[in-house]
Amino acid sequence: MNISTILDMAAEAFGDRVAVVSGEQRLSYAQLREHALSAAAYLRASGAGYLALLDVASPATPVAIFAAAYAGVPYVPLNYRLTAPELNALVARVAPAVLVTNAEYRQLLTPHDGMQLIDRDAFMALPIAGDEVAQPDEDPRAVAVQLFTSGTTGQPKAAILRHENLMSYIVGTVEFAAADEADAIVVTVPPYHIAGISAVLSSTYACRRMVQLPNFDPRAWLQAMRSENVSNAFLVPTMLGRIVEHLDASGEAPALPALRALAYGGGKMPLATIERAMQLFPQVGFTNAYGLTETSSTIAVLGPDDHRAAAASDDPRVRRRLSSVGRAAAVEIEIRDDEGRVLGAEDAGMVYVRGPQVSGEYQSLGSQLDADGWFPTKDRGYLDADGYLFLDGRADDVIVRGGENISPGEIEDVLLAHPAVADVACVAIPDAQWGEAVAAAVVLHADGVASVAELQELVRARLRSSRVPQAVVFRDALPYNETGKILRRVIRQELATQVAAAAA
Amino acid sequence: MATALKPGSRFKSAVCDTQVMVVKAPAGEHELCCGGVAMLAPTASGEGALDANFASGTLIGKRYVNEDESLELLCTKGGQGSLSLGATPLDVKQAKQLPSSD
Numbered sequence: 001m002n003i004s005t006i007l008d009m010a011a012e013a014f015g016d017r018v019a020v021v022s023g024e025q026r027l028s029y030a031q032l033r034e035h036a037l038s039a040a041a042y043l044r045a046s047g048a049g050y051l052a053l054l055d056v057a058s059p060a061t062p063v064a065i066f067a068a069a070y071a072g073v074p075y076v077p078l079n080y081r082l083t084a085p086e087l088n089a090l091v092a093r094v095a096p097a098v099l100v101t102n103a104e105y106r107q108l109l110t111p112h113d114g115m116q117l118i119d120r121d122a123f124m125a126l127p128i129a130g131d132e133v134a135q136p137d138e139d140p141r142a143v144a145v146q147l148f149t150s151g152t153t154g155q156p157k158a159a160i161l162r163h164e165n166l167m168s169y170i171v172g173t174v175e176f177a178a179a180d181e182a183d184a185i186v187v188t189v190p191p192y193h194i195a196g197i198s199a200v201l202s203s204t205y206a207c208r209r210m211v212q213l214p215n216f217d218p219r220a221w222l223q224a225m226r227s228e229n230v231s232n233a234f235l236v237p238t239m240l241g242r243i244v245e246h247l248d249a250s251g252e253a254p255a256l257p258a259l260r261a262l263a264y265g266g267g268k269m270p271l272a273t274i275e276r277a278m279q280l281f282p283q284v285g286f287t288n289a290y291g292l293t294e295t296s297s298t299i300a301v302l303g304p305d306d307h308r309a310a311a312a313s314d315d316p317r318v319r320r321r322l323s324s325v326g327r328a329a330a331v332e333i334e335i336r337d338d339e340g341r342v343l344g345a346e347d348a349g350m351v352y353v354r355g356p357q358v359s360g361e362y363q364s365l366g367s368q369l370d371a372d373g374w375f376p377t378k379d380r381g382y383l384d385a386d387g388y389l390f391l392d393g394r395a396d397d398v399i400v401r402g403g404e405n406i407s408p409g410e411i412e413d414v415l416l417a418h419p420a421v422a423d424v425a426c427v428a429i430p431d432a433q434w435g436e437a438v439a440a441a442v443v444l445h446a447d448g449v450a451s452v453a454e455l456q457e458l459v460r461a462r463l464r465s466s467r468v469p470q471a472v473v474f475r476d477a478l479p480y481n482e483t484g485k486i487l488r489r490v491i492r493q494e495l496a497t498q499v500a501a502a503a504a
Numbered sequence: 505m506a507t508a509l510k511p512g513s514r515f516k517s518a519v520c521d522t523q524v525m526v527v528k529a530p531a532g533e534h535e536l537c538c539g540g541v542a543m544l545a546p547t548a549s550g551e552g553a554l555d556a557n558f559a560s561g562t563l564i565g566k567r568y569v570n571e572d573e574s575l576e577l578l579c580t581k582g583g584q585g586s587l588s589l590g591a592t593p594l595d596v597k598q599a600k601q602l603p604s605s606d
Contacts, residue, residue: 001512001513001514001525005514005525005580008580008581009564009565009580009581012564012581013564013565135546135547138513138514138546138547140512140513163512164511164512167512167525168511171525171527171578172602173602174602175565175599175602176564176565176566176578177564177565330602356511
C-alpha cells in the first residue's frame with residue numbers, strides 16, 4: 001500500500017482532467033503523475049532520506065507529495081513563517097534531505113552537507129523519467145508524511161503519518177472520481193498544514209481540480225471562486241470570518257453561483273460567523289471538519305443537513321449543534337475522565353479517538369496510543385445523546401482554580417456576548433491562594449466601551465463567582481498563528497507578567 | 505493458491521489489467537481470483553487464460569464485496585476479468601454516503 005496509488009488511479013481514469021490550477025499554470029492528472037515520477041527518479045538518485053518543502057502552495061506541492069511516495073521517502077513540508085534559526089533546527093532533523101524552495105526562502109537556510117537545495121522551478125523541470133520508478137514501496141508501515149506540529153506549547157514534535165493511515169483516511173471518506181468534470185476546490189491552507197495535505201489527497205482521489213491561492217485575502221478568494229467557477233472550498237474559521245466581514249462592510253453581492261460545498265476546520269468557528277455565512281450563501285452546504293495532524297485530518301463531520309437542521313430548529317438541543325463539530329467520521333470517538341473512565345452523554349472530559357487513520361505517533365517519542373489503540377487528542381469535550389461532539393478547548397488550557405477545573409471557553413462565550421467585546425481569551429495566571437486564577441485579555445470593538453467591573457459582573461451573573469476573571473486586561477488585538485489558532489501560551493506569559501508587575 | 509488477505513495489500517490479475525487493494529478481509533487464507541485465475545502479488549508475474557465465466561470486467565474505483573461484506577476490495581485498475589473468492593463471484597458494493605469533509 002502506497003498513497004501514490006491515489007495518483008495512479010486518477011491519471012488512469014481521468015488523465016486529461018485538470019488537476020492543479022495556479023495562476024496561469026495548469027497541470028492535468030497525467031502531467032502531475034509525470035512530474036511526480038520524474039521527481040521521484042531524481043530523489044532516488046540523490047540518496048536523500050526525506051523530501052522537504054519550504055514554499056507556499058504551487059503545483060510543486062502536489063508533485064512533491066506524490067514524488068516522495070513514489071520514491072519511498074517521507075514528505076516534510078516546513079512552515080515558512082518560522083524564523084531562520086527555527087527552520088534550520090528543523091532541517092537538521094531531516095538530513096539527508098532534498099529541499100524544494102524558492103529564491104526568497106532559500107535565504108533563510110544555512111547550507112550544510114545533509115541538505116540538497118533545489119529551486120521550485122528546477123524541481124518542476126526535471127527530465128522525464130521512464131516508468132521504472134512506478135513500482136513504489138508496498139510497505140504500509142512506511143512513513144508517508146512527517147509534519148512538525150506548530151509548537152504553540154513548546155519544542156515542535158514531529159508527527160508521523162504512515163501510508164496506511166493516509167490511505168485508510170482517503171478510502172474511508174472519499175468516493176473515487178466523485179467529482180464532476182466542472183468541479184473545482186479552492187485550497188487556502190498552507191502546504192505544511194495537515195488540511196493542505198489531505199486536500200491534495202482527497203481532491204486527487206475525487207479527480208477534482210485544485211485551484212491554489214497561496215496568499216489568502218477575501219477579495220482574491222472571491223475573485224478566484226468566480227473566475228474558476230469553484231464548486232468546493234475549504235477555509236479556516238478566521239478566513240470565513242474575514243470573507244463575511246468583507247461582504248458586509250463593502251456591500252458586495254455574495255454571488256458565488258458555482259459554490260455548492262464549503263468546509264471549514266482548524267479552529268473554533270464563532271457562532272455569529274457561521275450563522276451569517278449561512279444567510280449570505282443559502283445555496284451552499286456547510287461542513288465542519290474536526291481533525292488533528294495525528295489523525296490524518298478529519299475525524300468528525302457536521303454536514304450540510306446538520307447545519308440546516310440546527311439553524312432551523314427551535315429545540316435548543318438541536319439548535320446548539322451549530323456549535324458542535326458533528327459526529328465521528330471513519331473512526332470511533334469516546335470521552336474519558338482524568339482517571340480514564342469512559343463518560344456518558346453530556347459529561348465533559350478528554351476526547352479519545354481510534355481507527356486505522358489515527359497514527360498518534362511522533363518521531364523519537366513513539367506511539368501515544370493506549371493498549372486498545374485509543375489516542376488522547378488532548379482536546380476536551382463531550383458527546384450529546386446522538387453522538388454529536390462538542391469541543392471545549394485544549395486540556396492544557398484548562399484553568400485549575402483551587403482544585404476546580406474551569407474551561408476558558410465557557411467564560412469567553414459569556415464575555416463575547418457583551419456588545420462591546422470583539423475578541424477575548426481567558427487563561428490561567430498564578431495565584432497564591434488558589435494555585436491558579438482566571439485572567440482575561442479583552443479586545444473591544446473600535447467604538448465599544450466596557451469596564452472591568454461590568455465584565456466581571458456579567459460572568460458572575462451568567463456563570464458563578466469562581467469563573468469571574470480576577471484580572472481583565474484590554475488589548476488592541478490577540479495573537480494568532482497563521483491558521484487562526486489563538487496563541488494562549490503567549491497570552492498566558494504576558495498576563496502573568498503584567499498582573500505580577502501590577503501587584504508589586 | 506490460498507493467501508492471507510491483509511488490509512492494504514495489493515494484488516494484480518494474472519490474466520488481465522485488473523489491480524485491487526484489500527480494504528478489509530476475513531481472517532484466514534483465501535483464494536482471491538480474477539478472470540477465474542488466482543491473483544498475484546503486484547511484483548510477481550504469471551499467466552493463464554481468462555475464464556469466460558469470470559469475464560464481466562472490473563471498474564477502477566469500484567469496491568467489490570462478498571455476500572456478508574466481510575471482504576472488501578478496492579479496484580485500483582480495471583480489466584476484463586471479474587473478481588471472485590474461490591468460485592464465488594464478488595459484487596460491486598453499493599455506494600454509500602461517505603463522511604467526506606470536502
